[in-house]
Amino acid sequence: MPVPNSKPEITAEVGGQKNVEALLKVSRDFRSDTMTIPTDAQLLFALQASRGDDVYMEDDATSSLERRIAKLAGKEAALFAVSGTMTNQLSIRTHMKQPPHSIITDHRAHVHKMEAGGIAMFTQATTHQLVPSNGIYLTLEDIEPALVLGTNIHYAPTKLICLENTLSGMIFPQDEVVRIGGLARKHDIGMHLDGARIWNVAAAEIERRGLDARKEEDLETVLTDLLEPFDSASLCLSKGIGAPIGSAIVGTKEFIDRARWFRKAFGGGIRQSGGIAAAADYAITHHFPRLAGTHALARRLQEGLKELGCDILAPVETNMVFFDPAPIGLTLDSVMARLKALPEPILVMRERLVVHHQSSPQAVEDFIAVVAEMKKEREAGGHPEKEQVDDPMLEEGKLRRQAALGY
């Protein structure tokens, strides 16, 4: 559970009453983990940050954040930019030299589905979107036959493999990442990670290994291992970590120097970026250790909904729960409407529920209570629950099929 604070994160005296109310709203907002807001302490920390010009590379707060993230990631250098879309697209642009060339992604990948067609726009690459045969994550066996190698002029050679971790909240098994990395190296193909939620993977891994999320060196150990197979990675700071803005690329110094050049061309150089860099720095220090609690809250939400008879559509491994209330005779629309009509509304965006570090345990309990109440009403109306088939394989098959939908 999130660590109870001795002091509220936002007070009327420091943050203003409007923002006290905004915090209550986001604590009940399950649409995304972008729905966090900066805390008083975070903005007070930002207030003290250096105010140099980062395009001239004269801002200490930005440079020190970049150095910190590079070290945590076990890479030579890092580059701060405004969004995860920008850091993915800058990375991909930096990898790709000149057509003909192509990129392998999962068919659900954010880089090709959710970034406004940026890959085609900025690199002229063809994207090969693969469907994982296990329904959840790509394997070496999926990727190897799809590689375009050699000099046959009909084809666009594979220059980059892009993976995503987490994808729909699911953790990419690291031994498979390592195998894919080996394949890429063998053929001199680049490896990029869309690690928008790699912090969540790191938090889960720290827990699994019995390490301490508050220790910089423990985070470094885990993140370095996770990113070792990649030439570059994009790490969002405004998702689970809860920075107001920002994302970072990590890679070799040469790669980052080149990406910095493209960032300028994209119009993405920021002048006095110290305040936002400091807010992100604060978030790594103070919010990262809360992710384990976030994940526990997601598990509680999953258990509550499952106990009531809802389908859980994908494995809950970090901060996302995909649910379907159809087995208890409810529609998503009706559940969403009832949650929104509460005196203190709960917001959801269809079947994907995202828990973040400011989600409140109370919101999770209220959510479960609403579904329980609706289920009871439904039963009282003489519509018995649909018969449940108790077959683990059926359940597993459903999970895999549903996970393939992607978000």
Ligand SMILES: *Cc1c(COP(=O)(O)O)cnc(C)c1O
């Ligand atoms: C959110 C997200 C991004 C980047 O999004 P921005 O809104 O541009 O910061 C990239 N990849 C994944 C998987 C994401 O969830």
